[in-house]
Amino acid sequence: MSTVKVAVVQAGSIVMNKEKSVDKALQLIQEAGRENANIIVFPEVFIPAYPRGMSFGAIVGSRSDTGRNEFLRYAQNSITIPSPEIDLLGNAAKEIGAYVVMGIVEKDGGTLYCTTVYFGPDGSLLGKHRKLKPTGSERLIWGEGDGSTMPVINTPYGKIGSLICWENYMPLARAAMYEKGIQLYIAPTADARDTWFASMQHIALEGRCFVLSCNQYSTKDMYEEDLLENEDIKKMPHEITRGGSCIVSPLGEFIVEPVFGKEEILYAQLNLDDITRSHFDFDPVGHYNRKDIFQLIVNEKKQ
Template identity: 35%
Template sequence: MSSPPSYRVAVVQAAPVFMDRSATIDKCIQMMAEASAKGARLIAFPENFIPGYPWFFWLGSPAWAMQYMVKYHEQALVIDSADYRRLEQAAAEFKIFVSAGFTEKSNGSLYMAQTLIDDQGQTLATRRKLKPTVAERMVFGEGDGSDLQVHDSDLGRVGALCCWEHIQPLTKFAMYSQHEQLHVAAWPGFSLYNQVTQAISGDVNNAVTRTYAVEGQCFVLAPCGMVSDDVIDLLCQTDESRSLLKAGGGYARIYGPDGSQLATPLATDEEGILYADIDLDAVTLAKVAADPVGHYSRSDVTRLLFNSEARRPVADAALDDADALALVEELQSR
């Protein structure tokens, strides 16, 4: 597929309207309109932006955190719902591609999800985070190999991952193997546990994001969430919790395939949109130096086994006779 050589992208640094799905979608649509007016072809939103990241599971016991879970489920976004279609309709109205992080509700389960919607309002793909991180595992289910996808579009080959999926080398290599040109690295914000560990600091994770650009020779858009004062008031009810979570935490960035920083960062407590004009020819030039799944690889020494099959808990398709016979034979051999 031929791709335009250059276009403008937009990356969001902002806080959602916490645990208010409709109001946060309103905010998304306002930012989509602003980015479109400034010539952006794509806008990227942070991890779990709709209806907000579940900070509460990092701040107390599971029993304490459960007080927020019913509302969090109620405010999660269902794919193809009326609220979800509002995002599609706005993408079509403003002629802009949208990559949005959201909490997906699927019946009784929640997932850390991302969507890619084109400028005609058509959803090209949705995906789920493969492995929620630490406290996230008490809230979210897991994705599968089908969630490691790179998609052809009018903007080139576009992919996305969430947060600490970017520190998993095999996950990254699975994405690189699909010849990604534009990558969305969505983050929830970096104002949690700042005095506890550097591992989830903005500086460390920006380094991870930048490394992805250089390793994969692709443009990386890194939208980043923030913690607003009202979230502190709601969730931080003790001196300990106030020491663990702070307001702010914005570290949005845009990187080129050579690791260059393409937009001036905002202050960590400042909401806004970063913009950059990108030229896909820069991907070609970076690949000349090092293509990790081509001329710069050594497949005779190391290779990746990648199962891209969807493995949902329930399969709707009935087994045909051959499948049924194979299943019986497998069970008998055990």
């Protein structure tokens, strides 16, 4: 198919509450389905949340019992694969006949991962991507993914794949996605700084692909009431994440400019022929790929 309708969901989690966050996700999937979206994209770790502002009681050389209890709560509200929550999300995708790309905190053994999961319009789990390198304090709570979870998935609407947040600053990770022929490049994030948007435009130009960048809009109202007593969270402003989701063309132009200050689903009808048009100027895996000079080796074995 030469065209696809995409939906980028800018919304906030119900922080540290798996059940309520799943329910909110299901409602948003239905809403996008009513608008006949073919591909629906959610932010980084939408379920059960990006725990912005929380220190988990850790300083260099010391952890606290309070922090361990916060991690316990985060783990208890994370998602295993398979699980009833995965089934619910898959059934929601099947009900509206769309692809759904969802950010979750995945629990595997005693480790949590920042993970993107892909659901097909038949409700099946098509694949997942675990964040390769958690950033800064994220390293306290999330493990590292490996090359076995870097899929680019064939769909009737083009090839879709994802790098999460600051993975998008890893040149060789991007190059690996380009080599796999990515056409709909999904960039869930927790970064709402002005500098992020230049990166999204650059990636679209570099990869000659559509870029769907998806961030949360969240306020303290979305935190569970007892979490508001957390000393770290008390210091935060009411608006915790300002949003900034956007959609960019293969020529680096905003199709939907960054949206701030509200929850909103961004919609766009994309023409995949625009990718081929952009290749007239530049093709990172075609006539601009000097394989006689440069080689990329990707270890896709499970570690």
